[in-house]
Amino acid sequence: METIRKFERVCEIIDHNQRNAARLIPILQAVQAEYRYLPEEILTFVATSLGISPARVFGVATFYSLFTLKPKGKYLIRVCNGTACHVKGSMGLYGAIVKKLGLRDGEDSTPDMLFTVETVNCLGACGLSPAMVVNDEVYGQLTPQRVSDIVDEIVLKEAQNESDAHGA
Amino acid sequence: MNGTVIFIDNKEIPIENEQNLLELIRKAGVDLPTFCYHSELSIYGACRLCMVQVEGMGLVPACSTPPTPEMKVSTNTEEIRKMRKIIVELLLANHSQNCPTCQKNTTCQLQALAKRFGITKVRFKNQLREMPPDESSPSLVRDPNKCVLCGDCVRICSEVQSVGAIDFAYRGAQTVVIPSFGKALDQVECVNCGQCARICPTGALTPKSEVDEVWKDIHNPSKVVVAQVAPAVRVAIGEMFGLPSGTTTTGQIAAALRAIGFDKIYDTSFTADLTVLEESGEFIKRVTTGDRIPQFTSCCPAWVKFVEQYYPEFVNHLSSCRSPQQMFGALAKEMLSSELNVKPEDIVVVSIMPCTAKKFEAKRPEFERDGVRDVDHVLTTQEFGRMIEEAGLHFKELGPESFHMPFGFKTGAGVIFGNSGGVSEAVLRYVSEKLTGQKHESYEFTSVRGENGIREAKLSVAGNEFTLAVVSGLGNARRALDRIRSGEAHYDFVEVMACPGGCVGGAGQPVFSDPLVRRQRTKGLYENDRMLELHKSQDNPYIAELYGTVLGEVGSHKAHELLHTSYRTRKRILDEDVSISSGDEKSLDISVCFGTSCFLKGSQKLLHDILGHIRSKGLNARVNVNASFCFEKCDKGPTIKVGSRTIEGCTIEKAIEAIKREGVALAEEVRQNV
Numbered sequence: 001m002e003t004i005r006k007f008e009r010v011c012e013i014i015d016h017n018q019r020n021a022a023r024l025i026p027i028l029q030a031v032q033a034e035y036r037y038l039p040e041e042i043l044t045f046v047a048t049s050l051g052i053s054p055a056r057v058f059g060v061a062t063f064y065s066l067f068t069l070k071p072k073g074k075y076l077i078r079v080c081n082g083t084a085c086h087v088k089g090s091m092g093l094y095g096a097i098v099k100k101l102g103l104r105d106g107e108d109s110t111p112d113m114l115f116t117v118e119t120v121n122c123l124g125a126c127g128l129s130p131a132m133v134v135n136d137e138v139y140g141q142l143t144p145q146r147v148s149d150i151v152d153e154i155v156l157k158e159a160q161n162e163s164d165a166h167g168a
Numbered sequence: 169m170n171g172t173v174i175f176i177d178n179k180e181i182p183i184e185n186e187q188n189l190l191e192l193i194r195k196a197g198v199d200l201p202t203f204c205y206h207s208e209l210s211i212y213g214a215c216r217l218c219m220v221q222v223e224g225m226g227l228v229p230a231c232s233t234p235p236t237p238e239m240k241v242s243t244n245t246e247e248i249r250k251m252r253k254i255i256v257e258l259l260l261a262n263h264s265q266n267c268p269t270c271q272k273n274t275t276c277q278l279q280a281l282a283k284r285f286g287i288t289k290v291r292f293k294n295q296l297r298e299m300p301p302d303e304s305s306p307s308l309v310r311d312p313n314k315c316v317l318c319g320d321c322v323r324i325c326s327e328v329q330s331v332g333a334i335d336f337a338y339r340g341a342q343t344v345v346i347p348s349f350g351k352a353l354d355q356v357e358c359v360n361c362g363q364c365a366r367i368c369p370t371g372a373l374t375p376k377s378e379v380d381e382v383w384k385d386i387h388n389p390s391k392v393v394v395a396q397v398a399p400a401v402r403v404a405i406g407e408m409f410g411l412p413s414g415t416t417t418t419g420q421i422a423a424a425l426r427a428i429g430f431d432k433i434y435d436t437s438f439t440a441d442l443t444v445l446e447e448s449g450e451f452i453k454r455v456t457t458g459d460r461i462p463q464f465t466s467c468c469p470a471w472v473k474f475v476e477q478y479y480p481e482f483v484n485h486l487s488s489c490r491s492p493q494q495m496f497g498a499l500a501k502e503m504l505s506s507e508l509n510v511k512p513e514d515i516v517v518v519s520i521m522p523c524t525a526k527k528f529e530a531k532r533p534e535f536e537r538d539g540v541r542d543v544d545h546v547l548t549t550q551e552f553g554r555m556i557e558e559a560g561l562h563f564k565e566l567g568p569e570s571f572h573m574p575f576g577f578k579t580g581a582g583v584i585f586g587n588s589g590g591v592s593e594a595v596l597r598y599v600s601e602k603l604t605g606q607k608h609e610s611y612e613f614t615s616v617r618g619e620n621g622i623r624e625a626k627l628s629v630a631g632n633e634f635t636l637a638v639v640s641g642l643g644n645a646r647r648a649l650d651r652i653r654s655g656e657a658h659y660d661f662v663e664v665m666a667c668p669g670g671c672v673g674g675a676g677q678p679v680f681s682d683p684l685v686r687r688q689r690t691k692g693l694y695e696n697d698r699m700l701e702l703h704k705s706q707d708n709p710y711i712a713e714l715y716g717t718v719l720g721e722v723g724s725h726k727a728h729e730l731l732h733t734s735y736r737t738r739k740r741i742l743d744e745d746v747s748i749s750s751g752d753e754k755s756l757d758i759s760v761c762f763g764t765s766c767f768l769k770g771s772q773k774l775l776h777d778i779l780g781h782i783r784s785k786g787l788n789a790r791v792n793v794n795a796s797f798c799f800e801k802c803d804k805g806p807t808i809k810v811g812s813r814t815i816e817g818c819t820i821e822k823a824i825e826a827i828k829r830e831g832v833a834l835a836e837e838v839r840q841n842v
Contacts, residue, residue, distance in 0.1 A: 004749050004779050004793070007748050007795065008776065008779075011772055039746075042746060043349075044741060047348075048762065048763070048764055048767065049767065051764075052332070053326065053331070053335065053348070053357070054356075054740075054741060055334055056326070056335050057348070058335065058337055059335040063337075063338070
C-alpha cells in the first residue's frame with residue numbers, strides 16, 4: 001500500500017502546482033522527496049499531466065545534479081572532495097566508507113538500500129575539512145575511524161527502530 | 169527603429185524591421201557564419217559563431233542583439249576571426265572524423281566552415297567519446313558523435329512540429345540530444361517527419377538509407393523492379409546536379425531510372441489522381457450525411473501518426489484513403505503480377521519520395537498482403553540522387569524520357585499534391601464538377617494557395633458552402649485541432665502536411681535551409697500543372713479505365729480492399745507502467761490507463777475509487793494494480809484492464825463488477841488447487 005500512497009501523493013503534488021509546466025522543478029523536487037529518486041515512469045506521468053514532452057522532463061531531471069534517476073539509499077552520505085577536503089585526505093575517507101559498506105567496483109548503494117555514498121565538489125564547509133554530509137547532518141574534521149563509527153551508529157539505530165517496530 | 173541606420177563594416181545600412189544584427193549583417197551582404205540561427209526558429213545563441221564587435225559593447229552575438237540607431241558593427245576583426253577558428257577547431261576536436269563516409273559529406277556546414285576558415289590542422293587532441301548511433305527508426309539515424317549541440321533539431325521538433333521527441337539531456341561535457349530516458353527513436357513519439365534531419369547542420373541526424381537494398385534487387389535478375397516517383401521529387405532533385413531549385417526534371421528522372429536499371433517507371437501522381445476520386449467520393453458522402461466532419465486528409469504519414477498518438481478522438485476523421493504511395497503499392501502488386509506474368513513476391517516496388525516518414529509508412533503492418541509488402545523500399549530524393557551519382561550519370565545532360573503506361577499518366581491535379589494546398593485544390597476540381605454535374609473550363613482555385621501555415625477558404629459549390637483549412641507544419645495542425653475541438657473553428661475539410669510548405673519541403677529533399685528554395689519548388693509544381701494537358705483527376709483516361717476494368721466505381725468493395733485502410737490510436741512511449749500495488753503471485757492484474765485522453769476523462773478518480781474498493785474488501789493480496797500509459801483505446805476512455813478483459817468507458821461500478829467476476833474465478837481456481 002506504500003506505492004499507492006506515493007502515487008496518490010504524486011497526483012497531489014501535480015494538482016497542488018496547478019498542473020503548471022513552469023513549476024516543473026518544484027514538482028520534481030517534491031516527487032524526489034517522496035521516492036528518494038525520480039522513477040522513469042513517474043517522470044513520464046508528470047510530463048503527461050503537465051502537457052510537456054517526456055524528453056523535456058528528462059532533460060531537466062538530468063541537468064541538475066540535485067535530481068537522481070537512480071534509487072538512493074535511506075542514508076545518503078556525501079563526502080566532500082573540494083580542494084580543502086581533498087588536501088586533508090577526503091578520498092581516504094571515501095575509501096574507508098566504501099570498504100566499511102562492502103561496496104564493489106561501480107556500486108554506490110548497499111543492497112539493502114540503507115546507504116548510498118557519493119563525492120561532491122565542495123560543501124562550503126572548508127573550515128571543517130575533511131567534511132561529509134549524511135542526509136541533512138554535517139560532520140567535520142573526520143578520520144577514517146570516525147566515519148566508520150558513524151556508519152556503525154546508523155546501523156545500530158536502524159536495528160533498534162526495527163526491533164521497536166516489531167516489539168510494538 | 170525604421171528610418172534609422174546602423175554601420176556595418178563602415179557601410180551604412182538602413183534598419184527596416186530587422187529584429188537582430190544578424191539579419192542586418194546578412195542584408196549588408198556579409199555571410200556571417202552560424203549553426204543555431206534559423207529565421208523559422210526561436211533565437212538560441214548557443215553556437216557563438218555569429219559574434220561581432222560592436223563599438224561600446226565589445227563582442228556580442230549578432231543573432232540575439234537587437235539593432236540600435238547609429239550602432240557601429242565590425243564583422244571581421246582579427247579577434248573575431250581567431251575566435252571563429254577556435255570555435256570550429258574545438259567542435260572538430262569533439263567530432264567524428266569520418267567525413268568521407270558521412271551521409272552529409274559535402275553538404276555538412278561544419279565541413280564547409282572548416283574549409284571557409286582555412287582550417288587545415290586542428291590544434292587540439294580529439295576528445296570524442298565514441299557513442300553508438302541509434303538506427304532503430306525506419307526513417308532516421310541519430311549519430312551523437314556528429315552532434316554540435318546547436319539545438320536546431322530540438323527546437324524544430326518542439327517549436328515547429330510540437331512533438332518534442334528529442335531534447336538536451338545531462339550537462340556540460342556530457343550533454344547530448346536524445347529521446348526521453350535515452351530510449352531508441354522508434355520507442356518514442358517521433359512521427360518520422362525528419363525535419364530535425366533537414367535542419368541538422370552536420371550528419372548527426374540523417375535519413376536512413378535504403379540504397380544498398382535497392383541496388384541488390386536491381387541486380388537480381390529474377391526481380392522486376394518498379395519505381396514510383398512522387399510529385400515533389402521532380403522539382404527538387406535537379407538541385408543536387410547544379411540546376412536551380414524548382415526546375416522540372418520529370419523526363420530526366422525517367423531517363424535516370426531506366427539507366428540505373430529499373431524495369432518499370434511510374435508516377436505517384438497517377439495514384440494521387442486516384443486518391444482525389446476516392447477521397448472526394450468519401451467527402452461528398454460524409455458531408456451530405458454530416459458524418460465525421462471535418463474530414464482530414466491522410467496522405468501524410470507523419471500527420472497520421474501525429475493524430476493517432478495525440479488526438480485519438482479525431483482518428484476516425486482521417487480519410488480512410490491510403491496515401492498515393494500505398495495505393496500505388498497495392499495496385500502494382502495486384503495488377504502487374506498478372507500483366508507481366510511474375511509472382512507478386514518477385515515484384516519489387518521502390519518509391520522515390522521527398523519524405524522520411526514514407527519509410528515508416530511503407531513498413532506499417534496494414535500494408536501487406538499474404539506476406540508480400542505493398543511497397544518494398546522507399547528512397548528519399550537525396551538517396552535517388554546518390555544512386556544517379558554512383559551510376560555515373562550526367563543528370564543535366566540526360567535526354568528526357570517518358571514513364572510507362574498506365575500508371576505513368578497523370579493530370580496536373582496529381583502533381584500539385586507535392587505542395588501544401590495541392591490536395592485541397594485537386595479535390596475541389598473534382599467536387600465542383602461532381603456536385604454541379606457540369607464541366608468547367610477553369611480549374612485553378614487560388615484561394616487555397618499561399619504560404620501561411622494555416623489558411624482558410626470558404627467556397628460555394630452547387631449551392632453548398634464549404635469551409636476548408638489548409639495546414640502545414642504539425643504545430644499549426646495542433647493549433648487547428650485544438651480550435652476545432654473547442655468549437656472555435658468549424659471546417660468541412662482539412663488538409664494537413666507535416667512539413668512546412670508540404671512535401672516540397674520534406675526531409676528527404678536535397679539539403680536546404682533557405683525558405684526561398686521551398687517557394688521555388690512550389691512554383692515549379694504549379695507551372696508543371698499548367699503545362700500538362702489535363703488538370704482534373706476525373707479527366708485522367710487511365711483512371712477511368714482502371715475503374716472500368718478493376719475497381720468498379722468510386723468507393724466500391726474492390727476499391728476499399730486496395731485503396732483504403734484503417735487507423736488506430738497509438739501510445740506515445742513504450743513500456744512505462746507504474747506499479748501501484750502488488751499482491752502475491754497468483755494475483756489478478758488491474759491496469760488503469762493514465763494516458764492523456766483517459767486522464768482527462770477521469771482515470772485519476774477511478775483509480776482512487778478502485779483502490780478504495782480493494783482496501784475496503786481486503787483484496788490487497790489478491791490484486792496487482794498498475795497505472796499504465798495508454799491501451800490505445802483512447803476514444804472510449806477511461807479504459808482499464810482487469811485480467812485479460814479491457815473495459816472501455818469504465819466507471820467504478822463497471823470496475824467492481826469486473827473484479828468480482830474475475831475474483832470468483834480466481835477463488836475457484838485457488839480452491840481447486842488446494
